[in-house]
Amino acid sequence: MELNSAADSLAALGHDTRLAIYRLLVQAGTEGLNAGVISARLALAPATLSFHLAHLTRTGLVASRPDGRFIYYSADYARMNELLGFLTANCCAGEPCVTAAPCCLEGEPA
Amino acid sequence: MELNSAADSLAALGHDTRLAIYRLLVQAGTEGLNAGVISARLALAPATLSFHLAHLTRTGLVASRPDGRFIYYSADYARMNELLGFLTANCCAGEPCVTAAPCCLEGEPA
DNA sequence: CATATATTTCCATTATTCTGGAATTATCGA
DNA sequence: TCGATAATTCCAGAATAATGGAAATATATG
Numbered sequence: 001m002e003l004n005s006a007a008d009s010l011a012a013l014g015h016d017t018r019l020a021i022y023r024l025l026v027q028a029g030t031e032g033l034n035a036g037v038i039s040a041r042l043a044l045a046p047a048t049l050s051f052h053l054a055h056l057t058r059t060g061l062v063a064s065r066p067d068g069r070f071i072y073y074s075a076d077y078a079r080m081n082e083l084l085g086f087l088t089a090n091c092c093a094g095e096p097c098v099t100a101a102p103c104c105l106e107g108e109p110a
Numbered sequence: 111m112e113l114n115s116a117a118d119s120l121a122a123l124g125h126d127t128r129l130a131i132y133r134l135l136v137q138a139g140t141e142g143l144n145a146g147v148i149s150a151r152l153a154l155a156p157a158t159l160s161f162h163l164a165h166l167t168r169t170g171l172v173a174s175r176p177d178g179r180f181i182y183y184s185a186d187y188a189r190m191n192e193l194l195g196f197l198t199a200n201c202c203a204g205e206p207c208v209t210a211a212p213c214c215l216e217g218e219p220a
Numbered sequence: 221c222a223t224a225t226a227t228t229t230c231c232a233t234t235a236t237t238c239t240g241g242a243a244t245t246a247t248c249g250a
Numbered sequence: 251t252c253g254a255t256a257a258t259t260c261c262a263g264a265a266t267a268a269t270g271g272a273a274a275t276a277t278a279t280g
Contacts, residue, residue, distance in 0.1 A: 003129055011124025013197075015268085019117045026201045035227060045270050050228055052268090069226045069277045077202070084194055087123075091136045092187070125238090145257060155240050160258055162238095179247045179256045 005059075006086045009079070012059045017044065018052045025062060025075040032065065032074030116196045119169045119189070127154065128162045135172060135185040142175065142184030 013019050020042055025032060033041075039049045053073055056062040060079045065072045123129050130152055135142060143151075149159045163183055166172040170189045175182045 003133070004126060007124055007126045007129045009124075010120050010129065014117055014119075014121025014124040016114060016117045017268090019113055019120065023113070023197075023199075026197070029202050036225090039227095046227065047229085047270050047272090048268080051270095054228085055267095066277095071227065075201075080197065084197070087133075087190065087194070088136070089133075091185075092139050127238090146255090149257095156257065157240050157242090157259080158238080161240095164258085181257065 001082050001086045006083060009059045009061055009083050012056050012061060015052070017042070017048070018056055021049075021052055022056060022061060022075065025073055026077075026080070028074065030074055030077075032063075032072040034067070034070040034072050036070065038073065111192050111196045115169075116193060119171055119193050122165050122169045122171060125162070127152070127158070128166055131159075131162055132166060132171060132185065135183055136187075136190070138184065140184055140187075142173075142182040144177070144180040144182050146180065148183065 013022060021038060024038060024041060035046075035049060035053065038044070038053075039046060042049075044052075053062065053064070057064055057073075061076055061083075062073050063076050065074070123132055131148060134148060134151060145156075145159060145163065148154070148163075149156060152159075154162075163172065163174070167174055167183075171186060171193075172183050173186050175184070
């Protein structure tokens with residue numbers, strides 16, 4: 001993973017509203033939630049939500065899946081783990097250290 | 111950890127230059143590096159580096175320790191783990207899932 | 221086909237962040 | 251004490267991001 005791409009993802013998560021959206025999706029599982037449900041739960045104006053969902057999607061943290069009139073959004077767990085791995089890579093200069101274990105990868109296509 | 115505080119930390123990491131600084135410090139270990147060394151390695155103007163180090167320090171990701179004319183900066187590994195834990199908290203809606211293991215906590219005062 | 225609903229895109233305003241030269245503060249060594 | 255070095259703060263211009271009303275797009279249902 002490139003530094004540039006990791007920074008983009010972290011910047012996407014570095015905003016109260018987007019982080020709240022992302023956590024909602026992380027907790028929702030692979031099914032995801034449609035935009036209307038997210039909008040209702042977080043009390044966001046449609047245009048504002050759309051802007052933030054587009055941002056999260058652009059960085060690869062979130063995937064979207066149309067279903068009729070609805071669009072379902074879900075967290076991409078593989079991407080999350082890539083990002084966690086990037087942050088802890090080569091850490092601690094040889095001092096005692098355990099690297100972070102992969103999380104939530106079951107059911108993901110790797 | 112509060113959502114607000116996590117978002118601040120993620121935003122701090124969501125910038126190419128700050129992420130590069132942070133990774134340098136993560137890899138440098140608990141000793142850390144002084145500002146001059148960081149400035150030289152990343153070819154940053156002093157004022158620019160100072161701005162970014164202040165940002166990282168404000169969020170708690172980085173600690174500073176004066177030593178004579180030098181100021182040493184180091185990654186706060188406990189804080190990094192808090193942040194990783196926050197991102198993966200309650201994830202996957204009961205689907206098979208392994209939470210991230212703590213990293214780099216040896217030698218930290220918890 | 222007409223209407224209702226879901227979501228996005230357009231757009232303009234407002235707010236925030238980034239950058240680096242110059243001045244400032246602080247420490248070291250002679 | 252004086253000059254050199256380390257790092258920060260001040261400042262202002264330039265760039266980027268966030269917000270939400272209104273219009274547009276797309277799908278479902280009667």
